[in-house]
Amino acid sequence: MDTVLRVENLSVTFENKGILKSEVFHAVKGVSFSLHKGEVLGIVGQSGSGKTTVGRAILGLVPYEGKIEFKGKTISCMFQDPLASLHxxxxxxxxxxxxxxxxxxxxxxxxxxxxxxxxxxxxxxxxxxxxxxxxxxxxxxxxxxxDLIIADEPISMLDVTLKMWVLKTLRELKENFDLSMLFVTHDLLTTKYICDRIMVMKDGEIVEEGTLEEIFKNPKKEYTRELLQAIPRL
Ligand SMILES: Nc1ncnc2c1ncn2[C@@H]1O[C@H](COP(=O)(O)OP(=O)(O)OP(=O)(O)O)[C@@H](O)[C@H]1O
Known part of the structure; x- marks a missing residue:
């Protein structure tokens, strides 16, 4: 299987400058993963777990330690605030x-x-x-x-019906054009419709990783079970 993206031991640290003292905050701690061609890899976790920062490091938007190897020419991104990203x-x-x-x-x-x-x-x-x-x-x-799409909560502002419909369309496009995508979301339910594999992040670290089936049917970590239980039943 061709690897499009390889991330090894990625760490991102922010310095929060206070009035009296500065604090160092470790937003991402030693994260490693690979993304294969034609695969959609979900990064899920609660707010503040470091998901967006992983995507921003890959795009070169924040300084990082570790190794990011992208085997392609073009990365494009879809962010959650469409008004801010259009002219x-x-x-x-x-x-x-x-x-x-x-x-x-x-x-x-x-x-x-x-x-x-x-x-x-x-x-x-x-x-x-x-x-x-x-x-x-x-x-x-x-x-x-x-060659790679970084999608960060790309459908969070859509209503439920449109969300499902856009996910289905993206899934079809992915299958037709062999798209590789990193799909960042706090909403585990949406991963079900688009992702092949899921990484669960907590406090800057990957706590669990598996196929869609492994994560949904047989989660190993309590944190993942809590995320699954938080999914609203329709
Ligand atoms: N530029 C920055 N300076 C300082 N701290 C930052 C910066 N960017 C992010 N952080 C902090 O890093 C942590 C991880 O942020 P990140 O945006 O990656 O989380 P997230 O999992 O994507 O959350 P959400 O689902 O709310 O978007 C948060 O505690 C955030 O406050």
Missing amino acids: PYLSVRRQLLDILPDEERIKRLFASFNLNYERLSGKKPSELSGGQRQRVIIIRSLLVSP
Whole structure:
């Protein structure tokens, strides 16, 4: 199996400067994992467990110790705040065409995400609904044909029905285009619809790792069981 990303002994430390003294905070502690081509690896854990920081270190956005080996050309990301990651004054059409001047491809992606290209593409991001914007972000990250996608809570702002539908579409795209993705979420339920493998993080460390089936059917750690119990029953 081809490895797209190998992370070895990754640690990230922040210095929180107080008025009287500074404190060193270990947000990520010795995390190691590999991501294979065509695989979706979920990173789950409660708020503050270090999930986002792992993704930011891979993107080179925070200083880190350890080794990150990316065997590809392009990484794209989907973040949870679509308004902040789109240009506010340019139309959606303009900013997507700037990334890839292939309107037919953009139209096909709009159709696969159930968005009306003719009606929406001339609008600015602030003129779209939250759910429409979030889907535009997903489309934008797919346009560069990335070797790796870092998706950090990419569907957290969608309502439940749209969430499931977008996950299903992403899953289909993953299967058709062999996408490799790191899927960061606090919501274990969503991993069920997209991930092949899951890593559970707590206090900056990986406490458990396994296939979807292993984590859901036979969790080994109490912390993972607590996360599973916290999933709302529909
Ligand atoms: N730039 C920073 N400076 C100082 N501390 C930081 C910084 N970025 C993150 N942290 C701290 O590192 C810890 C891990 O943060 P991180 O965003 O990785 O958590 P998370 O698991 O993604 O949480 P959430 O699900 O709430 O997004 C948190 O305690 C956070 O306050």
